[in-house]
Amino acid sequence: MTAYVIAKVKATGDEEELAEYRAQVQATLEPYGGRYLVRGGAVEVLEGDPEPGRIVVLEFPDAETARAWNDSPEYQRIAPLRIRNTDSDRLIVTGL
Template identity: 50%
Template sequence: MTALLIGNVGVIGDKEAMAEYRAKVLETLQLYGGGFVIRGGEFEVLEGDWRPEHLSVMGFPTAKDARRWYTSPEYRAIVPLREGTHMDLVLVEGEGA
């Protein structure tokens, strides 16, 4: 089953470190079959109260691949770059279109 990671970056701690994180994260995703479906951009809230600040959607072939990426040494090595930055990350698994 296809898996998506939906992420939202809120308050940024260290802007330079976060820029380095953003520059490196795609390479770590690709090692596990993932990549960005959407990264940033304009959005419109059609219902509800959620107001994301910087929304990203990452796609993986399976949830297992997404979990392997999340716990991988490559990704864990760059996580300290986002210290002090608020991030929400949700894994969604389901049938693709």
């Protein structure tokens, strides 16, 4: 069943490191069949946090593959760039 990695990301640190992360993350997705459905863009808040930050939605063939991407050496090599420069909420959701 298709799975989605959904992230809510607020930049808090070095913009150069975040730009480096964004430039490299796409290549980590491709071997796992991952693709962006949403990467930033306008957000209209209907309920909750009035400043949700950047919203990202990634699609993967299934939850196992999404976890494999997240845990992969390729992604883990660049993840610290995001972790130290953002406040992030990330989750995997299975669905249609």
